[in-house]
Amino acid sequence: MANHKSSKKRIRQEAKTRIRNRYYKKSARTAIKKLREMEDKAEATKLLPKVISMIDKLAKKNTWHKNKASNLKGKLMRKVAGL
Numbered sequence: 001m002a003n004h005k006s007s008k009k010r011i012r013q014e015a016k017t018r019i020r021n022r023y024y025k026k027s028a029r030t031a032i033k034k035l036r037e038m039e040d041k042a043e044a045t046k047l048l049p050k051v052i053s054m055i056d057k058l059a060k061k062n063t064w065h066k067n068k069a070s071n072l073k074g075k076l077m078r079k080v081a082g083l
Contacts, residue, residue, distance in 0.1 A: 041083040
């Protein structure tokens with residue numbers, strides 16, 4: 001259990017950050033899943049920049065590793081190009 005005022009504050013901050021990270025990660029995963037299921041190239045091309053932006057934001061905040069983000073973006077771009 002935390003004894004110092006600063007450690008109690010850190011616990012509160014981490015709880016908020018964890019919830020926020022979980023929300024953004026889940027939103028990105030859902031968007032990626034939606035993009036992978038698309039069959040229409042026009043719709044997929046329209047959604048791709050939004051999904052890439054979500055991935056970049058997660059990588060920028062170190063929620064996802066930059067290599068994971070890069071791999072995901074590459075796979076999604078190949079998927080859309082192949083439609």
